[in-house]
Amino acid sequence: MFEVTRYATAAQSIVEAGRLLYERGWSPATSSNYSARIDSNHVAITVSGRHKGQLGAGDVMVVDMEGLPVQSNAKASAETLLHTVVYQLFPDVGAVLHTHSVKATVLSRLIAPGAALELEDYELQKAFSGVATHEGVVSVPVFDNTQDIPALAAQSRDWFSAHPEQPGYLIRGHGLYTWGATMADCLRHIEAFEFLFECELETMRVRS
Amino acid sequence: MFEVTRYATAAQSIVEAGRLLYERGWSPATSSNYSARIDSNHVAITVSGRHKGQLGAGDVMVVDMEGLPVQSNAKASAETLLHTVVYQLFPDVGAVLHTHSVKATVLSRLIAPGAALELEDYELQKAFSGVATHEGVVSVPVFDNTQDIPALAAQSRDWFSAHPEQPGYLIRGHGLYTWGATMADCLRHIEAFEFLFECELETMRVRS
Amino acid sequence: MFEVTRYATAAQSIVEAGRLLYERGWSPATSSNYSARIDSNHVAITVSGRHKGQLGAGDVMVVDMEGLPVQSNAKASAETLLHTVVYQLFPDVGAVLHTHSVKATVLSRLIAPGAALELEDYELQKAFSGVATHEGVVSVPVFDNTQDIPALAAQSRDWFSAHPEQPGYLIRGHGLYTWGATMADCLRHIEAFEFLFECELETMRVRS
Amino acid sequence: MFEVTRYATAAQSIVEAGRLLYERGWSPATSSNYSARIDSNHVAITVSGRHKGQLGAGDVMVVDMEGLPVQSNAKASAETLLHTVVYQLFPDVGAVLHTHSVKATVLSRLIAPGAALELEDYELQKAFSGVATHEGVVSVPVFDNTQDIPALAAQSRDWFSAHPEQPGYLIRGHGLYTWGATMADCLRHIEAFEFLFECELETMRVRS
Numbered sequence: 001m002f003e004v005t006r007y008a009t010a011a012q013s014i015v016e017a018g019r020l021l022y023e024r025g026w027s028p029a030t031s032s033n034y035s036a037r038i039d040s041n042h043v044a045i046t047v048s049g050r051h052k053g054q055l056g057a058g059d060v061m062v063v064d065m066e067g068l069p070v071q072s073n074a075k076a077s078a079e080t081l082l083h084t085v086v087y088q089l090f091p092d093v094g095a096v097l098h099t100h101s102v103k104a105t106v107l108s109r110l111i112a113p114g115a116a117l118e119l120e121d122y123e124l125q126k127a128f129s130g131v132a133t134h135e136g137v138v139s140v141p142v143f144d145n146t147q148d149i150p151a152l153a154a155q156s157r158d159w160f161s162a163h164p165e166q167p168g169y170l171i172r173g174h175g176l177y178t179w180g181a182t183m184a185d186c187l188r189h190i191e192a193f194e195f196l197f198e199c200e201l202e203t204m205r206v207r208s
Numbered sequence: 209m210f211e212v213t214r215y216a217t218a219a220q221s222i223v224e225a226g227r228l229l230y231e232r233g234w235s236p237a238t239s240s241n242y243s244a245r246i247d248s249n250h251v252a253i254t255v256s257g258r259h260k261g262q263l264g265a266g267d268v269m270v271v272d273m274e275g276l277p278v279q280s281n282a283k284a285s286a287e288t289l290l291h292t293v294v295y296q297l298f299p300d301v302g303a304v305l306h307t308h309s310v311k312a313t314v315l316s317r318l319i320a321p322g323a324a325l326e327l328e329d330y331e332l333q334k335a336f337s338g339v340a341t342h343e344g345v346v347s348v349p350v351f352d353n354t355q356d357i358p359a360l361a362a363q364s365r366d367w368f369s370a371h372p373e374q375p376g377y378l379i380r381g382h383g384l385y386t387w388g389a390t391m392a393d394c395l396r397h398i399e400a401f402e403f404l405f406e407c408e409l410e411t412m413r414v415r416s
Numbered sequence: 417m418f419e420v421t422r423y424a425t426a427a428q429s430i431v432e433a434g435r436l437l438y439e440r441g442w443s444p445a446t447s448s449n450y451s452a453r454i455d456s457n458h459v460a461i462t463v464s465g466r467h468k469g470q471l472g473a474g475d476v477m478v479v480d481m482e483g484l485p486v487q488s489n490a491k492a493s494a495e496t497l498l499h500t501v502v503y504q505l506f507p508d509v510g511a512v513l514h515t516h517s518v519k520a521t522v523l524s525r526l527i528a529p530g531a532a533l534e535l536e537d538y539e540l541q542k543a544f545s546g547v548a549t550h551e552g553v554v555s556v557p558v559f560d561n562t563q564d565i566p567a568l569a570a571q572s573r574d575w576f577s578a579h580p581e582q583p584g585y586l587i588r589g590h591g592l593y594t595w596g597a598t599m600a601d602c603l604r605h606i607e608a609f610e611f612l613f614e615c616e617l618e619t620m621r622v623r624s
Numbered sequence: 625m626f627e628v629t630r631y632a633t634a635a636q637s638i639v640e641a642g643r644l645l646y647e648r649g650w651s652p653a654t655s656s657n658y659s660a661r662i663d664s665n666h667v668a669i670t671v672s673g674r675h676k677g678q679l680g681a682g683d684v685m686v687v688d689m690e691g692l693p694v695q696s697n698a699k700a701s702a703e704t705l706l707h708t709v710v711y712q713l714f715p716d717v718g719a720v721l722h723t724h725s726v727k728a729t730v731l732s733r734l735i736a737p738g739a740a741l742e743l744e745d746y747e748l749q750k751a752f753s754g755v756a757t758h759e760g761v762v763s764v765p766v767f768d769n770t771q772d773i774p775a776l777a778a779q780s781r782d783w784f785s786a787h788p789e790q791p792g793y794l795i796r797g798h799g800l801y802t803w804g805a806t807m808a809d810c811l812r813h814i815e816a817f818e819f820l821f822e823c824e825l826e827t828m829r830v831r832s
Binding site: 444445447518521526561563588590620624 | 822
């Protein structure tokens with residue numbers, strides 16, 4: 001059982017995030033899924049297949065940490081387990097956002113298999129929680145895309161158990177996962193990632 | 209004869225689609241035309257030459273399945289037959305949108321004559337109705353541009369009779385045609401196509 | 417003497433055009449100037465140096481066909497003669513817009529001296545008044561930039577006397593001039609030009 | 625002591641600038657900082673780490689010309705000294721804006737160490753206060769990024785003491801600093817710089 005007003009607050013933060021992310025073009029064509037923690041056992045998460053710029057009452061359901069619906073007949077996003085893995089791994093995380101931008105999609109397809117995207121010497125790296133200088137490296141792993149979500153969930157759990165300080169990951173040809181203590185932190189991470197993806201692609205364009 | 213409120217509903221969906229598509233830059237300079245099915249014999253369609261971001265009462269007329277005006281003195285879009293062919297071919301289609309984006313225009317000019325644009329390994333392919341995985345191929349034929357619309361109508365009828373599962377086509381240097389069971393489905397297809405066109409062009413930019 | 421309400425109507429069309437053009441990014445940093453014909457001897461035109469997205473009462477003055485202020489102490493745009501030349505040459509023209517976009521600026525610097533930008537096989541060429549097919553060529557001359565406006569006015573008069581069917585011109589590293597029978601026609605021309613400039617640049621990007 | 629209503633007016637100009645700059649994508653992810661002069665000894669400046677599109681009462685504090693807080697317990701931006709140096713150097717400057725755009729970031733990383741970005745033959749150079757023709761050169765120095773702000777403050781003071789006519793500078797991989805007599809002048813400079821950065825990058829893209 002969960003506190004209902006905590007669900008309502010989490011759902012509202014998701015609805016508002018959807019409006020922002022759709023407007024930016026990062027959640028087109030009913031893609032993407034978003035979640036916010038209710039408590040240690042429950043997560044509010046978008047129902048599968050909804051228009052992310054037009055979320056309303058009825059578009060955010062509750063799942064437990066195994067990704068099973070709680071008090072709901074709706075179908076949770078196919079990628080629910082990729083969210084719950086993050087909440088289980090990091091007790092301080094309050095929100096997880098998964099977006100599908102052109103930049104994330106293209107860049108993830110250009111990175112060589114097995115390699116990570118390495119971001120360095122950008123002042124904007126300081127937008128990631130815990131980063132205080134441009135002089136370090138932010139490593140963004142790129143996992144191969146698959147429709148086998150439990151396998152992807154296990155892969156992400158393993159990688160972030162070993163690299164808990166890193167702020168997110170890419171799925172090849174698919175999109176970005178990132179998280180934060182609050183929804184505002186998580187949105188800041190999305191903005192920072194999209195900025196840095198654009199910088200990387202722009203540099204490739206003029207250097208190619 | 210058609211049910212008047214079905215016309216009014218169809219017309220409203222067209223007006224709203226126009227506002228969205230113009231704002232995105234996909235229907236500039238009075239280009240593009242849109243339609244929605246009224247019944248098995250009638251289609252609501254934009255009057256020729258109107259500003260697509262400012263459609264209002266008087267900008268959506270009715271045609272029959274041969275593209276002839278019904279209860280109207282207005283001039284239907286020159287490309288009306290390209291719409292009615294789709295409705296005749298697919299009884300479940302409720303809306304057809306034709307847009308003119310920079311990406312569709314440029315990409316269609318870069319594809320070799322006779323070749324199709326092939327989209328694969330993109331998670332966003334799942335935005336097309338009936339596609340459940342990124343592992344297939346979406347084939348987008350590119351027809352040569354012509355002012356001879358009946359010829360183009362026949363060409364599109366032949367191609368989609370043979371490939372009914374494909375979601376749309378390009379006309380070289382001109383634009384995109386796509387459709388869906390509802391206007392919302394059709395708009396989702398436009399968004400998915402534009403996303404994928406941008407991905408293809410961005411990849412070409414950084415690899416050139 | 418001019419009819420005052422004709423001035424007011426012309427000024428309003430300029431204010432509204434400014435809002436649209438600034439929002440699109442085509443008139444940044446107080447650049448650009450716009451005009452609309454009042455009658456055969458008078459033109460409403462933007463006062464020099466105003467923010468084009470925030471035009472209001474007081475930002476549109478009147479000049480005669482020699483570009484001299486009428487009933488005004490304000491300073492007309494430095495490029496006023498480039499407007500009046502068009503009105504003198506084409507009695508049917510009701511509006512002239514000059515914009516400074518990134519695309520117009522960059523493309524005009526890439527065209528070889530003495531050459532014109534030639535646009536062909538684009539369906540959107542039909543957005544220009546009098547063009548009925550994609551199969552012709554729209555020729556856009558590129559004049560070298562200069563602060564000597566009377567010289568540029570003479571150059572544009574000579575070129576368009578010889579090519580009255582062409583819809584506009586570029587000044588190198590500076591911007592676009594186009595016109596139309598009404599302000600709506602002129603705005604449609606701007607949209608069409610910007611679309612086609614973007615197509616040309618995008619093609620250069622992926623082919624370079 | 626400072627005149628309170630001068631603080632309030634300065635703060636309001638900062639809040640409004642933030643809304644504009646965030647919307648343009650030039651101050652993402654809580655980056656950037658803005659200031660406006662109150663009097664010869666006091667400057668209103670953004671509190672560290674706030675969302676620049678959502679600034680409100682409580683997000684603009686006061687510092688003196690050494691960058692020390694006045695009547696405030698808030699933490700000023702880490703880069704406060706880069707602002708006060710400009711006010712000390714130029715008594716006529718009323719506003720300083722520091723932004724983080726993709727274009728400024730990428731371009732500043734592409735300029736060779738020790739070199740300046742040189743802008744010439746652009747009509748839009750006339751948007752910078754004191755520039756009357758496209759025929760001169762605007763020189764934009766690129767300082768290496770560092771977390772040692774006093775060192776960067778000294779470097780910028782030295783360079784602009786020698787080149788007081790130049791309108792701004794870049795920090796490599798970080799962003800742009802520019803200023804003006806009023807906030808409107810300063811915003812015009814930002815727009816002009818971003819326009820010119822985009823022109824330079826676009827030219828590199830199509831020529832690479």
